[in-house]
Amino acid sequence: MSRPRLPSPRRAAGLVAGALAWLTLAVVAALWVFTSSTRAVDIASHDAVVAPDLSGEIVLRTGPVLPDLRVPSGSAVGAQITLGKSDTSSLEELTARYAAIGSQPEGQVAAVERAVRSMAYAAALQGAALATVPLLLWVLLGAERRRGLPRALLSRRGAAGVVVLALVVVALVVPTRWGRGEERSDRWMTLRSFLGPDIPVPDAARGVEISGDATTAGSRRLIESAVSSYEQGERFYRAAEEAAADLDLRPPADDESVAVLVSDRHDNIGMDRVARAIGDAGGATTVLDAGDDTSTGERWEAFSLDSVSAAFDGYDQRFAVSGNHDSGTFVRRQMERLGWTYFDGEVREGPGGSALLGVDDPRSSGLGNWRDEKGLSFSEVGDRLADAACAADADGRRVATLLVHDANIGRDALRRGCVDLVVGGHVHVESGPTAVESDGSGAGEAGTVGYTYTLGTTGGAAYAIAYGTKLRRAANVALITYRDGRPVGLQSVTLQTNGRFDVTAWQPLLYGDDMDGVPAGEVTPGPDGATGSPPPAEATTTPR
Structure with a gap:
């Protein structure tokens, strides 16, 4: 029985280089797709849009009345969450909902994580597919055409083809970034600084930062009310949860x-x-x-x-x-x-x-x-x-x-x-x-x-x-x-x-x-x- 032939060192090096090139292109493409993605979700009784990024921060855009919020995500992945319409009859009722939800946030955290995770999976698949395209073109060109490629690109026709290809790429890429490229010059301050020394801030909210642009007395009162409601609800249900674990129930x-x-x-x-x-x-x-x-x-x-x-x-x-x-x-x-x-x-x-x-x-x-x-x-x-x-x-x-x-x-x-x-x-x-x-x-x-x-x-x-x-x-x-x-x-x-x-x-x-x-x-x-x-x-x- 004949032994299987091993690829030559030159061919093996080419395969390794191709694999590394594909992996690099796949990662770059996946990151681009991921940071360009958005997903509609229901968050905090709002229609909301989640847009992932690599800021390491979760930024909640609440709209024109209430101040925006920011917290560390705990990883390199962050997100911008933009709240849309909500079925509520008053701003006070909406603030009360925020306090109740904020005191038991596990469900909302899970909803955002599911959305970001699904976008990450989709981006990985799309990145892998996009990275395959240039490698397929490279293989389809063949060795002889690839050797003549530099000379062809330097010709007038080749230069025109490069310009057309660049315009096509720009036409495909730029629209996906519309609405995502504007950098807002927010002024952030800690929740403790925003509320002042007279309002106690719960330990769980110490990492929260608030947009410093919301300085009206009405906004401050709403935030103070929300923090107070949050603390009351969190304290009551946390104590009940701890006591429930010690109940004498029939095993x-x-x-x-x-x-x-x-x-x-x-x-x-x-x-x-x-x-x-x-x-x-x-x-x-x-x-x-x-x-x-x-x-x-x-x-x-x-x-x-x-x-x-x-x-x-x-x-x-x-x-x-x-x-x-x-x-x-x-x-x-x-x-x-x-x-x-x-x-x-x-x-x-x-x-x-x-x-x-x-x-x-x-x-x-x-x-x-x-x-x-x-x-x-x-x-x-x-x-x-x-x-x-x-x-x-x-x-x-x-x-x-x-x-x-x-x-x-x-x-x-x-x-x-x-x-x-x-x-x-x-x-x-x-x-x-x-x-x-x-x-x-x-x-x-x-x-x-x-x-x-x-x-x-x-x-x-x-x-x-x-x-x-x-x-x-x-x-x-x-x-x-x-x-x-x-x-x-x-x-x-x-x-x-x-x-x-x-x-x-x-x-x-x-x-x-x-x-x-x-x-x-x-x-x-x-x-x-x-x-x-x-x-x-x-x-x-x-x-x-």
Whole structure:
């Protein structure tokens, strides 16, 4: 067998030189494309444009009224973020939003990082492709033509060709830099210098610089208000997060799994890290979101969806349904893009290998208390949901948990005995878990027991509004324990407006023979699933 021929030293040197030339051209082209890129994103309840650069600083251009802000990025890559229109009725309301978002910035940071990262990936691919073009031309010319290239370039025709090529390059390159080349002569000062010695600046904001051109008394008052609100919210929720990590919650056994249930957040991103801390303290690896993450379902509320997604990043499973205030299609599309799983009538594998079914709320509403039916009615969706649950039960895959926004939509599935547990929210008042006996009209026998449970508002919302410096009403999170594919227990955690935690005793969910000895009256027969009250609190903790 003949040995493979190795390339000659001259050819090997040519290949190495070609590879180095391609790599150099690719890096230069990628950097040019990257720093010329822009990406439209939703930031801080604004339509915004992110433009990356290599300044090592993040500059926030807020517009003509509020001053611009600048912070170090922590790396060589920086960005200019230009805020556009926002759906707000007053500058004071917008400033309050900034304070609430600034005290829990993880979701917004993740949104900007995703945008910059996607532009970097796209620039790398385009740079690699652009760097290949001159090398291909070099190869296509061939050795003989390349030897005659210097003489041809010195000719009149060659000089004209070079000029035309240069004009083409300029025509392609210059427009991509329009609007990006003007250097603004901003005068920056630290936030502490801007506010003066009488206003304390939180440690997390010490690296923030502010445009020194905004010196009006009105601008100063708005910034002072935002800093004060930021500090209050950050202090309250940080203390609650630290206290939640120390709560005395029932730990799961080796053969058990735990899901944390949230609902009716209504844009209160401050509670997201607290809910995550509660879930972690209880051993949760799955999150169930029963909807109403927003107040209106508009694009400006993307910050809320970014926040809850960042808070529960790393969990094995993240399931959600849309609530009646998550109007339209934006909330679901954005949540799915961020990695959440919805249902569309399909039974999913849920926590602990259990069967999980869910449905979006068929209603939509604004900030009032009116309801507007659209498409299928509430009762029609409930009937179809019960049909799907009973069909799965008949096929040997009993639905362990029915995730809905309003637990009433699952009462038909409970009446027919086709589901173990229905969980929802919607009314902002906790009730249950309450046992419900089936009437035998489903796949199971009459007397089969299921449970209904309604969570309060995780966002501490009054009506459909929750964001602010602290809770408007008590905030509620629940932990559901699963064993052998069924929910076997539930524990509720409530954060009061004064910062105190109330933790209920772990409530077992019993089925079949396990129901023997349960006192009369603790099982509620009939289709309405009469509500019950949560068990009494067994532990309280006040954030330090």
